[in-house]
Amino acid sequence: MYIYNTKNNMEKVLIITYYWPPSAGAGVHRWLKFSKYLSEYGYRPIIYTPNNFDYSLKDKTLELPNIEVIRKPIFDPGHYFQNFFNLKLSQGLLEDNKGFFEKVSTWIRGNVFIPDSKIFWVNPSFKYLKKFLDKNKVRLVITTGPPHSMHLIGLKLKKKLNIKWIADFRDPMSNWDVINDFKPLKYSIKKITSIEKSILKNSDIILVTNDNLAKEFSEEVNEDKIKVVDNGTDFSFMSNGKYDKSFKISYLGSLHKFRDPKIFFEILKELINSNDGIRKNLKLYIAGPITKSILNRLSGDDILSRYLTYKSYISNEETFKHYVESSLLLLLSNKDSITQTPSKIYDYASSGRRVLTLGKKNKPLDFLLKDLSLDKRIDYDDKDSIKKIILKSYDDFKKNKKPIKRKNLFKYERKFLTKNLSEILNQI
Missing domain, CATH: 3.40.50.2000 (Glycogen Phosphorylase B;)
Structure with a gap:
């Protein structure tokens, strides 16, 4: 057990998240609030997040002072599709009656970019964070998804470094109802299921938001490594x-x-x-x-x-x-x-x-x-x-x-x- 009394002695924990202020919306709040209070329990959060995020929802009032935030560029082809065709898929807006371009874009999202279009951020993030973790003596890494590509950064770091990795699932992955809307091929379903299994088996701890998802994941790994932590309120x-x-x-x-x-x-x-x-x-x-x-x-x-x-x-x-x-x-x-x-x-x-x-x-x-x-x-x-x-x-x-x-x-x-x-x- 680690006990720290001063900021300099706190255990550093790297949190890899796609959503961070000024980004707003539902995806940002879970780790924003955990990060706000972690220092009171001996942990110093360091946030790793994109610096050229497409802020479809923005709220500067959410920003937290005195927290180290590392921002690195991300290439996301999904934004090009959405901007070109004037779509709003990034906000989770799923239409029953899609137009032709929406159908094409969602199909590509589900069958080309697996697990999601943020996949191109994995390798450059891994290269940067591998050096950063080693230089700064950080042994704890948390990844939170969706987007579930964030977990692939953690997976690569886990395989190369002596770290402890916590994978946090705010939503399901292979069994996410959103996935079915993308009309995935059998190959796509097989691939995302394989990625999910690799994340579950290689992570040290799996965090979920409810017992049903914990039960689903326990079919793949020992239930002792799965922990339920609710989202909560302020x-x-x-x-x-x-x-x-x-x-x-x-x-x-x-x-x-x-x-x-x-x-x-x-x-x-x-x-x-x-x-x-x-x-x-x-x-x-x-x-x-x-x-x-x-x-x-x-x-x-x-x-x-x-x-x-x-x-x-x-x-x-x-x-x-x-x-x-x-x-x-x-x-x-x-x-x-x-x-x-x-x-x-x-x-x-x-x-x-x-x-x-x-x-x-x-x-x-x-x-x-x-x-x-x-x-x-x-x-x-x-x-x-x-x-x-x-x-x-x-x-x-x-x-x-x-x-x-x-x-x-x-x-x-x-x-x-x-x-x-x-x-x-x-x-x-």
Whole structure:
């Protein structure tokens, strides 16, 4: 076990991540927050990330002072395809009805660039980091994906140097629902599965965000090397905010083919027509990347468009403001995934507001909902249950109900989770 009391004596840990501020969006927060607190537990994070990242989402307020960040150029052919054809695949926007160029681009993404188009950053990163690790006496390396090419940098370093390597999977790899959208050939599936197995077998520790993914990976490696570390939340952002003057329903995240709550919007329209209070007081707020087809459907709807406010991106600080103002927060789990847990669940829970969760049966998600005293998950097409939650939240709004205190939320506070992470690092 390593115990350090001063900055100079801290154990250095290199974190290889594609996402780092000023990049914004869901992929950045997990290791941004762990890095913020690691020094309190004896570890000095050093971040390795691209310096010419295509910032489709940008938020300078996320940047952390006093953390060493190494930025190196990346060649990513995926950006050339997206810019040339004006696509938004980097934001995870998966359309049901793709145009010709989108079909070509996604096919290339799934069958030429394996595991992803960041693959060309692996060799130059390995060459630089091999010298850097040796010169700076760094023995701990963490890679986080997606993009899963980051793990290949760790794999090459592990094979050449005497390091301890932790591979962090924020999402699945070979069994990721996004992969199927790329129409992979049998060869492509075989190759990405082979890469995944190599990462799992050669890493010293595997980090995942839920038990289902841990169980899936345990079929390939000893379960003792797999550790579950949740994404968590920051209480420091939360305040005792008041409800908006309107009955505000908010969704803060991406909407695409795997997260398209059509039935929810239909029920909302029905309630607008049948409930005078909701018709007069409703405010529908959505912020995040949305596919063109879904945005057109919402903005073109004669009823919903009158209540809808949409922002393609808002800052992290502003996001939390909307959490506490809302009477109801919509949480969406990918329709075909049981190995992913929506990272918003922790922030939603800490807001104290009612949460409507839509998705298929998912044991880790269902456990979290129960543990955090949130309403049970509802299937996307369960009209009666969806309607009941909306009406309950409207009743909360009318009564100006106080925020709900979540008794187990402390277990998911990011500083507490970083302590758990440090204990894992202490053991290797």
